[in-house]
Amino acid sequence: MNKKLPLFFSKAMSSDKCLSLVWLRRDLRLHDHAALHFALKESGVIQPVFIFDREILARFTNPKDRRLSFLAQVMLDLDSALRTRGGGLLLLYGPASEVMPKLVQALGAKRVVAAADIEGPTRTRDQTVAKALEGIASFHGVKDCWLMHAPEVTKSDGSPYHVFTPYSKVWRSRITPEDLAERKVEDKERYANVEHLRTSAVAAGLRVLDLNKGLAALLEQIGYAPADLREWPADAGHERLERFAEQRLSAYANDRNLMAEDGTSCLSPYLRHGLVSVRECARRAWDHPGAEAWINELIWRDFYAMILYHYPQSAHTEFNPKYRDVLNWRQSDEDFARWCQGHTGYPVVDAAMRQLRETGWMHNRARMIVASFLTKHLRLDWRLGEEFFAQHLMDYDLASNAGGWQWASSTGTDAQPYFRIFNPIAQGERFDPNGEYVRRYVPELINIPAGKVHQPWGYNAARDYPKPMVEHTQARAAALHMFKQIA
Ligand SMILES: Cc1cc2nc3c(=O)[nH]c(=O)nc-3n(C[C@H](O)[C@H](O)[C@H](O)COP(=O)(O)OP(=O)(O)OC[C@H]3O[C@@H](n4cnc5c(N)ncnc54)[C@H](O)[C@@H]3O)c2cc1C
Structure with missing residues (x-):
């Protein structure tokens, strides 16, 4: 113990x-x-x-x-x-x-x-x-709020881990039944x-x-007005956890990257605000066949919280000192606006950005794709994307968001190497093979057949859809050049 x-x-x-x-x-x-x-x-x-x-x-x-x-x-x-x-x-x-x-x-x-x-x-x-x-x-x-708090998982000399795999091994060796145990609330007459x-x-x-006067009146007291909550009923956390554990958890490792599927739990807003306890999530999954990959994501959650705890500045500055304040990001309000609106001309990027605006949530694979596109294809500063997500995500969490953005832009701890640049067409074809995700959020492409939906340009049925704002091979070369300039 x-x-x-x-x-x-x-x-x-x-x-x-x-x-x-x-x-x-x-x-x-x-x-x-x-x-x-x-x-x-x-x-x-x-x-x-x-x-x-x-x-x-x-x-x-x-x-x-x-x-x-x-x-x-x-x-x-x-x-x-x-x-x-x-x-x-x-x-x-x-x-x-x-x-x-x-x-x-x-x-x-x-x-x-x-x-x-x-x-x-x-x-x-x-x-x-x-x-x-x-x-x-x-x-x-x-x-x-986390299964293991930052000071509980350190190297033997007490310093924090920067790499996920050794962190997760020590995390697994240190977690005890007490860490997962229910904190009972016996509150009768208290x-x-x-x-x-x-x-x-x-x-x-x-x-x-x-x-006493309902939702609109309560919001008015703090200066806001009601928004549509149909996607996110405040009381749905438990039901989602149960449904996911019973129906989807065993297949999570296979399905988690398929953007059109309900392959992930969609629990993040409920976990973010503590409507479900992270301990009950872990207890529900712990001995479940095939739950390893899902528990790993809960460990990523702890990992990024640990990084932010030890390095608060990593919320806004590059974690990797090599890239701190030296990357030659472009500046283009117009390009940033097209990314925000979901008008880049790359169907999977546009579907993802429109999913975010419409629902307040985005699939993890899609988050990786759009973050890579903003920082590498457009060479715009990751902080712009981080802030845009902060304004729109129901599950917005500073640690996971800055961690995810720095991972995708290759500036973070244990990040994606700079030369790995997602090809948005290949990503779409692989993780949305039938084009269902794209057609759900990009109505201009509703009549494009599955095999063509990730490269729809030139088809009459896609005439209202924009041409790609950058060409992939050229954008990739320019991104590699930007990173290689930093010795
Ligand atoms: C650029 C970028 C920004 C992100 N911003 C946020 C954010 O603001 N808030 C947030 O909660 N997650 C963020 N993530 C992580 C991840 O995308 C979401 O947690 C996940 O998509 C939530 O969906 P889910 O509940 O179905 O997750 P599941 O796949 O069902 O995972 C279960 C839970 O594990 C946690 N989790 C899963 N993946 C990660 C991860 N990579 N890092 C940390 N925790 C994870 C979440 O709490 C999630 O609810 C970001 C990822 C990227 C690449």
Whole structure:
């Protein structure tokens, strides 16, 4: 058994009967929940709290951002589930680093428990809150959002791994049944009186949001309007996990690259926000025949979180020092706009970009193809693509997104070698052999037969579809030249 490392931050706590605030962030559920489990082990009452952080919301510039609708719906669902258990959600709005200490003071809470995060700004914010609470309340960051946290999988000298394969071997050798065990939530009669707490919070000048008037009214309070959530029902996480485990998991290794198939779990938005617990995903898959490849993806998730934890700057700068700030990226607003719109003239790239815009999600193979196309065929900076994904992905996660973009652009840790440049036609023919994926998202090509759909130019039925914006062989040569210039 691995000797566990200490939690991210933990202070001595009083055993008096008292109020514990459970600060929900990337763990938006009420089962298998480390922070609730931790708080419930102590005496006293508990109160779940979520803060719509004004500083984070400033990045959501689309007034109908579907992630905000999703989150607002999750808040309504959490509140009604808590009501059936004798509690309710305390939902606030403001700069979280200021709101949380004020809330603790206003309610006389004695401890705050939250799932520890790995993103640099969030860690800084939590340290600010923990400091502001010194002498008033204890702050506990508990392990919940990843199966293995960054400090748990290191080389023997304590330094972080940069390469996935040795990392994953050590990860597999160190994970214990305890890491996968359910964090039970035995909360009967343990909730505080939320109405009293809301009144005290309002009296302290905090902005408490009204959960009683439905989705549109809740969104209006934070400055947004409802978006279409049919693709992403907030309560669908469990059903998706069950369906995937029963019907698709055994075939995952074979089907995961076929873009027209339901070969992957589509759980990423639910995992990102903690509507399903990553432990329950791993437990469901652990002894399942053929689940090895899927568990490997959960390890990639931990790997990128570990990289971001140790190298926060890798979110915005090239991980590989050889390429840091020296690659001669082109600048072309017009080319970038064509990529964003899905008008590149390469059917698989265009289908993928339109899938993203229409649904808020994109198949992993398609993410690799469009990222390679942007950075190598168009030689545009990977940060532009990273930011565009950040604005559109339902599952947007800084660690996995920056990791994926740096992998595809060959600038990252354990990245694709620079000379491996996806041919978008060959990728389409291999991973969308019947052209179903392309025809689903590119209506201009609906009448092109399967064998021609990845090279439709010149066909009368494709007259409304653009010619390729760059020629593959020339674009490939120019990309190789750009990388080779860096000795
Ligand atoms: C350029 C690029 C950007 C990406 N941006 C994100 C992002 O912002 N958020 C995100 O969650 N994933 C991102 N990924 C990883 C991957 O594409 C998605 O996690 C996956 O497509 C989600 O679909 P799924 O839930 O069906 O995955 P499955 O194949 O069913 O995998 C199960 C889970 O494992 C995790 N996972 C799978 N593949 C990866 C991977 N390569 N890296 C890290 N975690 C993985 C996800 O949490 C996923 O839900 C990115 C990949 C690339 C190439």
